[in-house]
Amino acid sequence: MAERKKKLLQGNDACVEGALYAGCRFYAGYPITPSTEIAEGMSVRLPKLGGKFIQMEDEIASIAAAIGASLTGLKSLTATSGPGLSLKQECIGYACLTEVPLVIVNVMRGGPSTGYPTGPSQSDLMAAKWGAHGDHPAISLAPQSVQEILTETVRAFNLAERFRTPVMVLYDEIVGHMREPITLPLPGELEVIDRAKAACRPEEYFPYDDRYEVAPLAPFGAGYRFHVTGLNHKQDGFPTNDSNIIRANNERIMNKIENHKDEICLNEAIDLDDAEIAVVAIGSTARSARYAVKEARAAGIKAGLLRPITMWPFPDKAVKELGSRVKAIIVPELNLGQMVHEVERCSKKAQVTGIHRVDGEPITPAQILEAIRKHK
Amino acid sequence: MSGTAVVEKKERVSVPFDYNKYLRPNKLPHIWCPGCGHGIVLKAMLRAIDKTGFSKDEICMISGIGCSSRTPGYVDFNTMHTLHGRALSFATGVKFANPRLKVIVVTGDGDALAIGGNHFIHTCRRNIDMTVVVMTNATYGMTGGQYSPTSPLETVATTSRYGNIEPPFDTCEMAKAAGASFVARGTAYHTLELEKTLHDAIMHKGTSVVDVIDACPTYFGRANKFKSTTHLMDVVEKDGTVNVKQADKLPPEKLEGKFLRGLLHKVDRPEYCEQYENLVMEKAKAK
Numbered sequence: 001m002a003e004r005k006k007k008l009l010q011g012n013d014a015c016v017e018g019a020l021y022a023g024c025r026f027y028a029g030y031p032i033t034p035s036t037e038i039a040e041g042m043s044v045r046l047p048k049l050g051g052k053f054i055q056m057e058d059e060i061a062s063i064a065a066a067i068g069a070s071l072t073g074l075k076s077l078t079a080t081s082g083p084g085l086s087l088k089q090e091c092i093g094y095a096c097l098t099e100v101p102l103v104i105v106n107v108m109r110g111g112p113s114t115g116y117p118t119g120p121s122q123s124d125l126m127a128a129k130w131g132a133h134g135d136h137p138a139i140s141l142a143p144q145s146v147q148e149i150l151t152e153t154v155r156a157f158n159l160a161e162r163f164r165t166p167v168m169v170l171y172d173e174i175v176g177h178m179r180e181p182i183t184l185p186l187p188g189e190l191e192v193i194d195r196a197k198a199a200c201r202p203e204e205y206f207p208y209d210d211r212y213e214v215a216p217l218a219p220f221g222a223g224y225r226f227h228v229t230g231l232n233h234k235q236d237g238f239p240t241n242d243s244n245i246i247r248a249n250n251e252r253i254m255n256k257i258e259n260h261k262d263e264i265c266l267n268e269a270i271d272l273d274d275a276e277i278a279v280v281a282i283g284s285t286a287r288s289a290r291y292a293v294k295e296a297r298a299a300g301i302k303a304g305l306l307r308p309i310t311m312w313p314f315p316d317k318a319v320k321e322l323g324s325r326v327k328a329i330i331v332p333e334l335n336l337g338q339m340v341h342e343v344e345r346c347s348k349k350a351q352v353t354g355i356h357r358v359d360g361e362p363i364t365p366a367q368i369l370e371a372i373r374k375h376k
Numbered sequence: 377m378s379g380t381a382v383v384e385k386k387e388r389v390s391v392p393f394d395y396n397k398y399l400r401p402n403k404l405p406h407i408w409c410p411g412c413g414h415g416i417v418l419k420a421m422l423r424a425i426d427k428t429g430f431s432k433d434e435i436c437m438i439s440g441i442g443c444s445s446r447t448p449g450y451v452d453f454n455t456m457h458t459l460h461g462r463a464l465s466f467a468t469g470v471k472f473a474n475p476r477l478k479v480i481v482v483t484g485d486g487d488a489l490a491i492g493g494n495h496f497i498h499t500c501r502r503n504i505d506m507t508v509v510v511m512t513n514a515t516y517g518m519t520g521g522q523y524s525p526t527s528p529l530e531t532v533a534t535t536s537r538y539g540n541i542e543p544p545f546d547t548c549e550m551a552k553a554a555g556a557s558f559v560a561r562g563t564a565y566h567t568l569e570l571e572k573t574l575h576d577a578i579m580h581k582g583t584s585v586v587d588v589i590d591a592c593p594t595y596f597g598r599a600n601k602f603k604s605t606t607h608l609m610d611v612v613e614k615d616g617t618v619n620v621k622q623a624d625k626l627p628p629e630k631l632e633g634k635f636l637r638g639l640l641h642k643v644d645r646p647e648y649c650e651q652y653e654n655l656v657m658e659k660a661k662a663k
Contacts, residue, residue, distance in 0.1 A: 026469070026472075026473050028469060044660070047652070047656045047657045047659075047660035047661070048660045048661055048663075050657070052472050052473055052652070053656075054468070054469075054472055056465065056468070056498075057494055057495065057498035058494060060462060060465065061462070061464075061465035061468070061494075061495055061498070062465075064458070064459070064462045064465035064466045064468075064469065065465050065466065065468050065469030065472070066469060067466060067469060068438075068456070068465070068466040068467060068468065068469025068470040068471075068473065069469040069470065069472065069473035070469075071456070071469075071470060072469075072470055072473040072474040072477070073473075073474075074473045074474075076469075076473075090459055090462075091459065091462070094458065094459055219474075220436055220454040220470060220474065220477060221433060221434065221436070221454060221474050221476060221477045222433075223433050225432060225433065225452055225453055225454050225455070226454070226455075227448065227449060227455045227456070227457070228455070228456045228457065228458075229449070229456075229457035230457065230458065230459060231457070238403060238449060239449070
C-alpha cells in the first residue's frame with residue numbers, strides 16, 4: 001500500500017489540498033487577507049491538473065464566475081474574508097435559489113468593515129447563516145486544525161454536490177495561518193461525492209424536477225438546454241407567479257438541509273459523559289477550551305467540551321441533550337455574542353455564560369478555566 | 377414573435393425564417409411593451425446565430441436584470457438569467473470553464489454600464505471570447521423609467537424630472553478603451569444591418585461588444601415628448617445615427633450629436649482562454 005505523505009502546511013494550504021482532493025477544478029477569487037494563500041495555491045496547482053484559475057476584478061465577480069463554472073459541471077471554489085463576504089452575499093443567495101453547488105471559504109478576520117485584517121475573529125458566524133437577503137439554507141463547517149481544514153474542505157464539496165447548495169468553510173485567521181504537520185490522504189481514502197447526473201432524455205429533463213428533493217443537475221453544453229434564473233421558478237426553471245409553487249420551492253430548499261441535519265451535523269465530544277460544566281466552542285477557541293477542560297479535570301472539576309464541527313445547521317439536538325444534564329455551559333467565542341445565543345436557545349435548564357473577545361487576540365485557556373472554576 | 381412571420385420585404389429575405397427553431401414558444405408572449413425594439417433585436421440575433429452554424433447546444437445565452445435581460449428565457453439555448461450587473465462575471469465563469477461553449481451576453485445599458493460597469497471594463501480587458509449585446513434604451517424600464525448611464529443630458533425621467541445633468545457614457549468608446557477587440561453599433565431600426573453586425577460579432581474571437589440603440593417608447597419616449605414610437609425611432613435610431621462607412625463623406629456638422637453605426641473597432645488580440653491554455657497550463661505542466 002502506498003505510503004501517506006506527511007507535510008508541514010499552513011491552514012490555507014491544507015484548504016487547497018482538500019479542494020483538489022475533492023475534485024475542485026475551478027477557482028475564482030480576489031486577493032484579501034487572511035485568505036489570499038488559497039488563491040495563490042490554487043493558481044499554482046490548478047493549471048497542472050487541467051483546472052482553471054482566474055483572479056477576477058472583485059469579490060462579486062469571483063463568486064459569480066464560480067457559479068457559472070459550476071453550471072458547466074466543474075466543482076468550483078472561491079475564498080474570501082471580512083468585507084469580501086459582505087460583497088459575496090448577493091451571489092450566495094443566487095446559488096441557494098438556483099441550487100448550484102459551490103464551496104466558499106471564509107477565513108474570519110476582525111470586523112466590522114475593514115476591521116483588523118490580520119487579527120483572528122469568529123464574528124462572521126451569524127453572517128455565515130443569515131448573510132444574504134431572503135430565507136435561504138446555510139451549511140457551514142468549522143475546522144479547528146490544519147488537518148481538519150483539509151478533511152472539512154472535502155466534506156464541504158461533498159455536501160455542496162449532494163445537496164446542490166453553497167457550502168461555507170468557516171475558520172478563523174489563527175487556524176488559517178498556523179502551520180502543523182498533516183497527513184495527506186491517499187486517493188480513495190476519503191469519500192468524494194459528485195453531483196447526481198441527469199439520466200433522462202433531454203426533452204424530459206427539469207433542472208428542479210419536483211419528483212426529487214434534490215434534482216440531478218445537468219451541465220451546460222451537454223445537450224440538456226435548460227434555464228436558470230434567480231426569480232422564483234417552477235421545476236422547469238422558468239419564472240412563476242404561482243403562490244403554491246413559490247411556497248413549495250422556498251420550503252423545499254430549506255427542508256432539503258433541515259431534513260438531513262443528522263447527516264450534516266458533526267460534533268466532537270470530549271469528557272462530556274459525566275460533565276457538570278460544559279464548554280461549547282469552535283475553531284481556535286476550541287483548542288484553548290480543550291486545554292482548559294484538561295486542566296479542570298486535573299483539578300478534579302467535571303468539565304467537558306462540545307465542539308461543533310458543523311456550525312450550520314446548528315447542532316440543536318446535541319446542545320439540547322447537553323443542556324438538560326449539565327449545570328452550566330460556557331461559550332467562549334471571538335465576537336461579542338453570537339453562538340452563545342444559539343446555545344441559550346437550545347439549553348433551557350443549564351446556565352449559559354459567554355466569554356467574548358474582540359481585541360484581535362485569542363481566548364486563552366486561562367480565561368476559560370477561570371470561567372469553569374466560577375461555575376464549580 | 378410567433379410562427380414563421382416575416383416582417384422584412386420579400387426581396388430582402390426570400391425564405392421565411394423559422395424563428396420557432398430557436399424560440400421556446402410556450403414561454404411567449406414576452407414581457408416587452410408594444411413599440412419596444414427588444415423583439416426586433418432578438419429576431420436579428422436569431423437570424424445571425426442561424427448563419428453562424430452554431431448548434432443550440434453549443435450556445436449559452438446569459439443576461440443580468442432588466443427588460444432586455446429577459447431575452448434568455450425565450451430562447452432554446454443553455455440559458456441563464458443572473459443578477460443585476462453580474463451577467464459578464466457569470467459568463468466569464470461559464471466560458472472559461474467550458475471554452476467550447478459560444479457565450480452570448482444580453483444586457484441593458486444600466487445593467488452593463490452602471491451596476492455592472494466594473495465587470496464590463498474588465499471583461500473587455502481580458503478579451504475573453506464572448507459577445508456582449510448591450511440594448512441601449514437610456515432607461516431603467518423594469519423599474520418604471522429612471523435615467524441611466526446613457527441617458528442624454530436633459531433627459532426627463534422619473535428620477536430626473538428637471539432634466540438629467542449627468543453626461544452619458546459612449547458604450548463603444550468605453551469598450552474600445554477597455555480593450556474589447558471587436559466593437560460595433562447597430563439600432564433596432566436598421567434591422568438587417570444589425571443582423572450582419574451581430575453575426576460578425578459572434579464569429580469574432582475575443583470580446584465583441586455590440587451597442588444596440590433601441591429606444592424605450594413607454595418611458596423615455598413619453599417622458600421626453602415624442603409623439604409616437606415611430607417618431608421616437610426616426611429621431612433616435614434613424615436620424616440620430618450614421619453608418620460609419622458614410623460618415624467619412626459627410627461634413628462634421630452633419631455628424632454632430634450622432635452615433636456611428638457599423639463596425640467601429642476590430643483588432644487581433646490574444647484571447648483569454650487560449651492564453652490560459654497555451655501559456656499558463658503549458659508552463660505549469662512543464663514545472
